[in-house]
Amino acid sequence: MNAADKGSTEQLFDRVMRRIAPVWPLDSFVAVNPYWGFADQLFSEAAAQLQGTVGERVIMDRRWYADRVQNGKLPLPDILQAAESLGLSTDEEEWRDYLWGTSEPSMRLPTLPELLDRRGHASISQYVVEQISRFLAAYYDRGQSLWQFPKDAGMGLFGAWRQYTLMDRSLSPLGLKAIRPLLLHLSPDGAAARHWAVRTLGIPKVAEEAYLLVLLKSVNGWASWCRYLLWQAEMQGESHADLADLLAIRMVWEALLHQTARPKALERWHQQLQGWILADKSADAEDALRGEALLQASEIAYRRVVAASIRRRPAGKKIATTRPLVQAAFCIDVRSEVYRRHLESAMPSLETIGFAGFFGVMLDYRRQGDYAPRTQTPVLLNPQVHVEEQGLEPIFQRRFRRLRRSAEWKHFKLSAASCFSFVETAGLSYVGRLLADTLGWHRPSQPPDEAGLTAAERASLQCALPASMSLDERVAMAEFILTGLGLNQGVAPIVLLVGHGSSTTNNPHRAGLDCGACAGQTGEVNAKAAASLLNDPQVRQVLVAKGWDLDERCCFLPALHDTTTDRVEILGGLNDPRLDAQTLAEFRAAQEQAANLTRLERMSRLEPDLRDSQAVTQNMIFRGRDWSQVRPEWALAGNAAFIAAPRWRTREMNLAGRAFLHDYDAVKDPGFAVLTLIMTAPLVVANWINLQYYGSTVDNQRQGCGNKVLHNVVGGTLGVLEGNGGDLRIGLSEQSLRDSNSGLQHEPLRLSAFIEAPREEMDKIIEGNEILRQLVGNRWLSIQQISPEGAIYHRKATGQWIAI
Structure with a gap:
């Protein structure tokens, strides 16, 4: 050669x-887009190629869409509209024959x-x-x-x-x-x-x-x-x-x-x-294009519902601009949408904000005693700041001793010298533990940051930015955070930065329920680091001198939203003398009410027969503690939309936990730097999440990880096998997508992004970013504009904008 x-x-x-x-x-x-390597191809071309080589399905079977047409969930006119946009026949009878016809498997x-x-x-x-x-x-x-x-x-x-x-x-x-x-x-x-x-x-x-x-x-x-x-x-x-x-x-x-x-x-x-x-592969290509038309029709139907609900500015009136008493910034995760909606209804003087859960602090984090730092930044980006865990040395020593004893005990149980005799020798002593696990008396498996620590010890640990950062660097980072959060003006006396995580037991994929923007960790570290920075007196002094509207009483508090139990825990700062006790008490009451309403809404998909608020709360807690529970929560199942707009557009909308909500006001972003960041980072991450759920649904055998009950962890943290052998499994389990009672919980749709920004600016950003250009141009996601008047325009893959 x-x-x-x-x-x-x-x-x-x-x-x-x-x-x-x-x-x-x-x-x-x-979450990862399983088709990431095919983004340079049209969606239908990639579908035909994977079906005709590997045998991998990229589009749901036509009979699935036929059933949706039959039960009225997919209007036939939407199919004809999608067919016309893709250059296919718009003959209604031809499509009926196709839907109820027999498909020939690809070679x-x-x-x-x-x-x-x-x-x-x-x-x-x-x-x-x-x-x-x-x-x-x-x-x-x-x-x-x-x-x-x-x-x-x-x-x-x-x-x-x-x-x-x-x-x-x-x-x-x-x-x-x-x-x-x-x-x-x-x-x-x-x-x-x-x-x-x-x-x-x-x-x-x-x-x-x-x-x-x-x-x-x-x-x-x-x-x-x-x-x-x-x-x-x-x-x-x-x-x-x-x-x-x-x-x-x-x-x-x-x-x-x-x-x-x-x-x-x-x-x-x-x-x-x-x-x-x-073999003639034209039939495979046409079948893939027809399948995409059915998928696009489903997306048209969904987008119409969202577009009809987006709030228009009332004629002759202005949206209220009074300064809120409390502002709470949540991750754009679809689970936050439900909680935010109920929290705002429980406390009208409160304002919620949607922002990627790393809160603009691109850091990696090393706990005391860890060999290497871990990333707390979206995986598409490189960390820019290194943060060390800070606290009293005796706490670190106690944690080390506890974890070492636990590891030694586990090693003893599994060693060749004791594993055969261990059950006979110690079996009876484990009856209490087995009973407690079965009845959910124990707490959920501890996340890494909590392992070996008491609640008081954990609360005393800090995640402050390194002292080596200059004041100018700190101020620049603070401005970046405030700009991203849209806090250019009207900042409330209390601002919560609410990261999120989950509490589950016996769940190898527990990190998949945590914050994707924090690289599969909880948002605790980022919330603490951002709050510490924004409370820094030197930083605040420079920010005020530069014209930022920050009241001297303003206090930033880190918090963590447990998406399994919907409990929000404030992680520090409650002793700050600037806090108004009455406002804080009002917020805590609203927080409890919002948690109850959120649990009731989510429980309707998990246990529809439960209606009592107290029973629902107990059920949610038990799900997190139950070692045999395969569905502690539905996580991001159902996600289908990404909305970047001022919150007043969606504040009264019930998006059913299906939308990523990112606050964005173009008026506060004259250079469109924030818009560029949103479209090239959070939007792409949301697309990864959306397509992981999509791929795991349409072909769980190849892009999902099968039956969770059969999973065995391999290599410690490498992944799971289904059973005792075979290939490493990727994606989501069947139990994360469907149940035996109500069937499929995730409707496989590509992400529809609704963004309130000038069309010409969005076009520039799309054309200037290769990844985004491929995803949009090759139909892996769609872009919609919300005009200042509230009208919705759809961007075709070829770049033309049409009114919805």
Whole structure:
């Protein structure tokens, strides 16, 4: 292979690897757009490609839409409107025939191991995935295994797999021992192995990229993990070879089987490969486009409901501009929408604000005793500030002793010397613990920041910004926060910065219920850091001198919203002499009323028969403590809209917990810097969340993680397996999306963004940002403008604006 061909092949490998979306570990699990690598393609084109190669469904089956038409949830005129916008037929009878017709499955690209499988024998294709998965689980283990996998740092992932496979005795029972001498003579270098595999397989150029994608997708979970490692490295301007090495592993398996397969099997494989190449794929493309029309029709119907409810400015009147007594800034998370609505109704003199839950403080955070800091910033951005946990040394020492005792006890229970005799020796002493767990008497599993601490000790710890930051740097950060929150004027005497987290037990994906804007952590650290900064007397003095409308009595309080129980806890500052006791008491009463109303609303989806407020509260608390509960909350299921506008537009709207609410007032943003930030960061993060729920719903087998009851944690924090083997599972479980009583809880829709800003400015931002340009232009999300008069305009993918 000459240098030009080698370079071209390397570019091919890179394109295939970039199709894989990353997956974050369990301790920082965040929602990810599973189609991130296909954003450069039109939605329907990506759907047709994935269906026709991997067999992955990207659009719900047409019969699902037919049922919605039948029960009146999807009007046929909306389907015809969507069809016209996509250049399809608008014949009503033709669409009726299509909806109730029988769909022909796409011809999927076959791999060699699948054709080697024989009825009545162990599956070769399944074994290949299992063998790779077992190796990777041991290789990447983060402390779960008591016996560590020996690693040579200079060998790399592929070299380590080669050594592992040469010693793997499970090959012989499957009749694969003939691959061992071939592997022995293969270079341990991953790059050389990839090129050898390409030459050995001899796949026609026209199918080469598709075939390599199918190979990598066969271990999609582990490929997503390796893509995460590459993502993290590239965020720091570095690189990481493990994803390329994983591709080499999968390609080498294919090539080894190619060299040892019977001639008839190879002939059958070549015939099917040629058949796939020659097959007419226009029908798949048309079916995908028709499927997108049905999806778009559902979105049109939903957008119409939202657009009809958005408040218009009353004629001849102005919205009240009196200074509120309390302002509470919540994360834009859809769960906050429900609580905000009820809190405002309980205390009319209060104003809520929606802002991404990191509150503009892009930090990483290291607790005392931790080996490395963790990110508390949206994963699309790099932290800019390093924050250290601060507190009294005796507290840190007590926490360390408690956690060490717990770890030693766990190690003893699981060690080879005691695990067989432990149950017989200590079993009776665990009766009380098992009973308490079953009845929900214990508190939920402690989040990392609370583990080993009493409530009083936790409250005493601080998360202040580093002293090394200059006053000018602190003031600039404070101005950035206040501008983002829209607090240019009319700041209340009490301002709460309310992060959010959850309380659950026995839930490997608990971080997925926490704040995505804080990289899968609770918003506690960011709220404390931002409040500490905005209360800093020196910072406040400079801000007032620069013209910021900050009353000297104004006090910023950090708080945390538990989205499982809907309890809001103020995390400090209650002894501040500036606080007005009467206002605070009024807020606490409103807070309790809002919590009760929010629980009642959310319980209607969890336990519809419960109506009593006290019973609902007890049920919510029990859900968080119950080790067997698979649905402690619905999290972000149902999300479909993103609204960035002044709060008065939506203050009286019931959005049913389906909208990300970001406050934005273009009048307070003359240079549109805040608009740019909203559209390029929070909007993209919301799109990630939306498409993770979408992908997990339309094809849970490939983009979800299956049955939560069968999950087993692998590698400590790497992820989960469904059962005791197979590929690493990604995405959301079935229990997070549906239940046996009311069915599907998440309607798969692409995100519809409603933004009150000039159209020309939004066009500039879209065109100036490659990621946003691809997402909007290729129909992965839609943009709507709210005009100053309250009219709604939809932006077509081609850039034209049309009135809704």
